[in-house]
Amino acid sequence: MALKRMVLQIGMGTDIRGGEPTKAAVRALRDALWHNSLTVTHALGVDVDSMRVKVTIGVPHPEQVDHAAVLAALPHGTGTLEVVAGGLEIPTEDGRGVTLLAQAAAEVFLDLPEAVAGGRP
Known part of the structure; x- marks a missing residue:
């Protein structure tokens, strides 16, 4: 079997008034995910929860992001998170607050037989 990237999804999220990095990060991931319907798992006959999702978030103050809250937005599969x-x-x-924008990339990987993944048997 070979882990193969099947999908790259991108999105943007904001926290308009609160400047909360986690809120913007979760919204960015949801934006990336909710504009797609992944039928590739059904087409290949694999369980949707077998997906491995590598999430990368770009946000100001990455150290303030709650990783568990961001990964909880994934509806299927297991995920890893890198915040940069x-x-x-x-x-x-008025200078008393900030609007915060975050970007998300969600890479969806499936473990496929070598023949399907493009490798040689």
Whole structure:
């Protein structure tokens, strides 16, 4: 068997008034996931929960992101999360708050037989 990337999903999320990195990160992942319907598992005859999802989030203040809260947004499969410095932090007009933007990439991998994954037997 070979782990093969089948899908790359991208999204953006915000916390308009609160400047909360976890909220923006969860919304970015949901944006990436909820604009797709992954039928590849059904087409290949594999269980949807066998997916392995590698999530990368770019957000200001990555150390403040609750990893468990972000991974809880995954509806299927098991996930790993890497949070890196990125996104945007835009001060509000009055200077008392920020709007925070996060980007997400979700890579979906399936463990496939070598013949299906493109390898040689």
